[in-house]
Amino acid sequence: MHKEIIKDIGEKELIRRIAKYMPANQTSDDCAFVESKKEDLLINTDLMVENTHFNQKVISPRDIGWKSVATNYSDLISSGCIEFVGINIGLVLTSDTEWEWVQELYEGFYEALKKFGGAILGGDCSRGENKMISITAIGLQGKLKLRRNACEPGEILLTTGIHGLSKLGLLLKKNQLNIEELNLSEKLINLSIDAFRRPTPKSKILKTIIQSSEFFIKKEIGCTDSSDGFYQAILDLSKESKCKAVIDYQKIPKSDLWPNGERWDQFYFFGGEDYELLISLPRDWAKKLIQLDDRITEIGYFVKGSPNVDIKNYPNQNKLDNNSYSHF
Amino acid sequence: MHKEIIKDIGEKELIRRIAKYMPANQTSDDCAFVESKKEDLLINTDLMVENTHFNQKVISPRDIGWKSVATNYSDLISSGCIEFVGINIGLVLTSDTEWEWVQELYEGFYEALKKFGGAILGGDCSRGENKMISITAIGLQGKLKLRRNACEPGEILLTTGIHGLSKLGLLLKKNQLNIEELNLSEKLINLSIDAFRRPTPKSKILKTIIQSSEFFIKKEIGCTDSSDGFYQAILDLSKESKCKAVIDYQKIPKSDLWPNGERWDQFYFFGGEDYELLISLPRDWAKKLIQLDDRITEIGYFVKGSPNVDIKNYPNQNKLDNNSYSHF
Numbered sequence: 001m002h003k004e005i006i007k008d009i010g011e012k013e014l015i016r017r018i019a020k021y022m023p024a025n026q027t028s029d030d031c032a033f034v035e036s037k038k039e040d041l042l043i044n045t046d047l048m049v050e051n052t053h054f055n056q057k058v059i060s061p062r063d064i065g066w067k068s069v070a071t072n073y074s075d076l077i078s079s080g081c082i083e084f085v086g087i088n089i090g091l092v093l094t095s096d097t098e099w100e101w102v103q104e105l106y107e108g109f110y111e112a113l114k115k116f117g118g119a120i121l122g123g124d125c126s127r128g129e130n131k132m133i134s135i136t137a138i139g140l141q142g143k144l145k146l147r148r149n150a151c152e153p154g155e156i157l158l159t160t161g162i163h164g165l166s167k168l169g170l171l172l173k174k175n176q177l178n179i180e181e182l183n184l185s186e187k188l189i190n191l192s193i194d195a196f197r198r199p200t201p202k203s204k205i206l207k208t209i210i211q212s213s214e215f216f217i218k219k220e221i222g223c224t225d226s227s228d229g230f231y232q233a234i235l236d237l238s239k240e241s242k243c244k245a246v247i248d249y250q251k252i253p254k255s256d257l258w259p260n261g262e263r264w265d266q267f268y269f270f271g272g273e274d275y276e277l278l279i280s281l282p283r284d285w286a287k288k289l290i291q292l293d294d295r296i297t298e299i300g301y302f303v304k305g306s307p308n309v310d311i312k313n314y315p316n317q318n319k320l321d322n323n324s325y326s327h328f
Numbered sequence: 329m330h331k332e333i334i335k336d337i338g339e340k341e342l343i344r345r346i347a348k349y350m351p352a353n354q355t356s357d358d359c360a361f362v363e364s365k366k367e368d369l370l371i372n373t374d375l376m377v378e379n380t381h382f383n384q385k386v387i388s389p390r391d392i393g394w395k396s397v398a399t400n401y402s403d404l405i406s407s408g409c410i411e412f413v414g415i416n417i418g419l420v421l422t423s424d425t426e427w428e429w430v431q432e433l434y435e436g437f438y439e440a441l442k443k444f445g446g447a448i449l450g451g452d453c454s455r456g457e458n459k460m461i462s463i464t465a466i467g468l469q470g471k472l473k474l475r476r477n478a479c480e481p482g483e484i485l486l487t488t489g490i491h492g493l494s495k496l497g498l499l500l501k502k503n504q505l506n507i508e509e510l511n512l513s514e515k516l517i518n519l520s521i522d523a524f525r526r527p528t529p530k531s532k533i534l535k536t537i538i539q540s541s542e543f544f545i546k547k548e549i550g551c552t553d554s555s556d557g558f559y560q561a562i563l564d565l566s567k568e569s570k571c572k573a574v575i576d577y578q579k580i581p582k583s584d585l586w587p588n589g590e591r592w593d594q595f596y597f598f599g600g601e602d603y604e605l606l607i608s609l610p611r612d613w614a615k616k617l618i619q620l621d622d623r624i625t626e627i628g629y630f631v632k633g634s635p636n637v638d639i640k641n642y643p644n645q646n647k648l649d650n651n652s653y654s655h656f
Contacts, residue, residue: 033469034369042361043449045416045464049456088373090418090462121371128377134418134462136373141361
């Protein structure tokens, strides 16, 4: 079957085809125009580089498209975004890229935008020796600001969900685990692969936080997402807020299907790409929030002290290697 | 001498060093926060890919930094930007990149931002097999909108300056021209290399256009920049505005130093990266504008008809090959 490649299509035709995914009210100009007289803005850029962040053997272009939007939106959410405006896309393609690959990528962007809101605002595309997707997402900043540096001693640390699934999914897709030897259930396998290829940013959590805030007047609360890993997220909150985090290993929520053992703790603590939120709130507010959403779990608290993460009730604390994400 | 490379510095330290170029009011969060309750926004993304847009033998990292900002800002200006908010930077580096290269790049960003306005708002960086810079620039949309599709039959076509210099500069830097054989003056050589490495977006033109508009009530005027080449810019205006452009070859402004001949016309018409503006205005408004800024020149007009560019008074029209920019 003949496959159309980008080199044969040419830049102008490529841009014309891509433009079909943009809303009709965008002009033909290079710039995207955004009406925004009401709210302040949040802006976030994330890169997806072939062979660094993704590999064609492990993830489809449609999933890459979804995931690029999801990861960017997760950053906006963790700053208190109340509405997604959309994304600008910088796309680098090799000249032998098939058009179908590009189309699937854009279908993935489109699926995620349809689910979470916002539109493709504009972008640029170019040839390169490797594929690269640079997404800049824009959202409206709500009145309640979520910030890494807003945690306070005495506050409760909450997580919106469980961790480690995405890392497990990646390793499964890479065939780096022996499923039979590990005796993994099919359900856990499917959950993990879904978490890896179709992460879901916590787009509805802000409304619940605001709903639970009735009697509380903080205008900034401590929050970040766990894209760089569960442990790193808590360490970041602690460092930026200049206080110590204390978490209780026994309180950390896990799937019933999640095996026990050191390796699984490593996946849980340092896996990354989970896109749950870590939230710091005064005790009463935290309790109210948990009442409204039972997926949210109290896992620890902040105290005065040197920025660090203490893990209580963990049998082998010195065995937890902090091999955090680094792309270099 | 020991050179620090990115692989040894690590991602966290790299981000810390880069953060020093950001304004102090930006938080440590992934998202940039932009106060913007007054105006609508213009957003533009441009890519600079190593070996596609730049080559280390031909341009320094400091010039790449300057040029990335300049090209992005030129797109904002050609849509009617009245104030630059700043840029988000997506940066892909090879792991053997020297820190000095990154520092020089950021000095280049900084120089351009200091000159034209705006700040580094945020970004992302990652490892890749080639260097890549993705800039998303944000500006405030003024009341007068400049758009490719707003030219009208009967209007005058203006250019803010001369073309071809940047292409000449590129070829000189690539050692693809015999300077002695061509008998090029040192002044033209320097002008061309400067145009190539340090383009100047027309950041003050909007004020002059508004100043000259006193009795005119159009809220959108036809405009684009000549980043893709002089001819392509006029063709884009014509296509998007669905009318025919007629230009007079004899009226096109040229430097006294610019040689005559087919090759030089090719550079002029199709060279690209010039960042002048092509503007369409009603006759009286155009005259007023030229009175206020004598670098602006009338070069033609628009008429009803199929979108196209007619070149009057050009001896060898059929010899003008339209080999426009394509990155694939």
